[in-house]
Amino acid sequence: MPLVRYRKVVILGYRSVGKTSLAHQFVEGEFLEGYDPTVENTYSKIVTLGKDEFHLHLVDTAGQDEYSILPYSFIIGVHGYVLVYSVTSLHSFQVIESLYQKLHEGHGKTRLPVVLVGNKADLSPDREVQAVEGKKLAESWGATFMESSARENQLTRGVFTKVIQEIARVENSYGQERRCHLMFSCTGTSWLPLPSLYRLSRSP
Ligand SMILES: Nc1nc2c(ncn2[C@@H]2O[C@H](COP(=O)(O)OP(=O)(O)OP(=O)(O)O)[C@@H](O)[C@H]2O)c(=O)[nH]1
Ligand SMILES: [Mg+2]
8 A cells, every 4th residue: 555645735825815715726626716814724635646645734824924923833844835925916925025034934944845826827917926026036945936826726736736746855855965964075066075075184
């Protein structure tokens, strides 16, 4: 029987950007037209990616702004994040940057598995944030960026499979770094095996 790996993912972003709609479309397969502000909600879904199975536990949060204090439950035991803004709201994009900084500090400034999502891409005439700006911000974090619409089931599937892949990518990069620290040490821009470093430190 294949191992089912548990992944807890928190969805964060300003009010009304479509956090609930994305989660609901992905898990229930339907678009919510109405707006009912969330207090906090959770969703669960088994996701199969190739030969691997994941129990994805999604935490759909109440909208945050730049003054929000993120509780420990958004940090401890969380594997990854979906950070959502609306492409029709510049303010929601600005809020995302401050949320990321809070998460980054909460995690001791380690690399975070994050997918940055510009939602409501179907409302292009009302666009206030260009895709290139989202891409640039995600790149500055070493994260993944995508635009989405909660109206489109395939796009929401793309968001949540991407965050599972992002969690694996960051975990693997830490594994590689740990292996490097065992066998190698870093000098400036290049990695040297420990014996070379030993020779360097002994040279006059
Ligand atoms: N056109 C369009 N409307 C969307 C999309 N996503 C969400 N909406 C609409 O935007 C409104 C707010 O969506 P929610 O999913 O409730 O937003 P939220 O981020 O969960 O809001 P809070 O729970 O208050 O933080 C609803 O009326 C949705 O129908 C989208 O991709 N495209
Ligand atoms: Mg909501």
